[in-house]
Amino acid sequence: xxxxxxxxxxxxxxxxxxxxxxxxxxxxxxxxxxxxxxxxxxxxxxxxxxxxxxxxxxxxxxxxxxxxxxxxxxxxxxxxxxxxxxxxxxxxxxxxxxxxxxxxxxxxxxxxxxxxxxxxxxxxxxxxxxxxxxxxxxxxxxxxxxxxxxxxxxxxxxxxxxxxxxxxxxxxxxxxxxxxxxxxxxxx
Numbered sequence: 001x002x003x004x005x006x007x008x009x010x011x012x013x014x015x016x017x018x019x020x021x022x023x024x025x026x027x028x029x030x031x032x033x034x035x036x037x038x039x040x041x042x043x044x045x046x047x048x049x050x051x052x053x054x055x056x057x058x059x060x061x062x063x064x065x066x067x068x069x070x071x072x073x074x075x076x077x078x079x080x081x082x083x084x085x086x087x088x089x090x091x092x093x094x095x096x097x098x099x100x101x102x103x104x105x106x107x108x109x110x111x112x113x114x115x116x117x118x119x120x121x122x123x124x125x126x127x128x129x130x131x132x133x134x135x136x137x138x139x140x141x142x143x144x145x146x147x148x149x150x151x152x153x154x155x156x157x158x159x160x161x162x163x164x165x166x167x168x169x170x171x172x173x174x175x176x177x178x179x180x181x182x183x184x185x186x187x188x
Contacts, residue, residue: 038172
């Protein structure tokens with residue numbers, strides 16, 4: 001029996017006229033996010049809960065600073081997503097392009113081509129959009145959840161290649177500020 005991730009693979013959503021309008025709105029909104037900072041709450045289907053601060057600078061840069069007792073720092077330098085476990089003194093590099101979160105920080109955000117929109121859902125005040133890599137759907141999916149009118153990113157859910165679901169909920173989101181480039185560097 002296929003997993004949830006395999007069942008969705010890259011079947012594109014059938015887009016209505018309203019869907020196309022909303023996709024353009026999302027595209028324009030995400031392109032306008034040059035920098036972002038926010039608190040986040042992370043919950044995972046494997047039972048883990050964490051919180052911290054998120055910093056983003058497009059293109060390519062992310063930083064997740066986890067609050068204690070977590071001893072984790074994740075940094076994207078534009079090429080790698082670097083996972084740092086301070087307790088274990090362990091550093092893992094994964095190509096950013098091989099992760100679903102790459103979509104949020106890529107230079108050219110488009111809702112077609114190498115991205116397939118698999119689902120669009122609306123509920124009062126919310127817009128949900130699920131996307132996958134067109135050529136490598138096995139990398140997982142990301143569902144972006146926006147408050148609507150005005151459009152604002154509030155949450156995303158990643159289902160990774162191992163079928164682990166991770167929810168990131170944003171609070172106190174600020175955009176358009178200058179961020180220190182050192183936030184996105186790893187090393188001495």
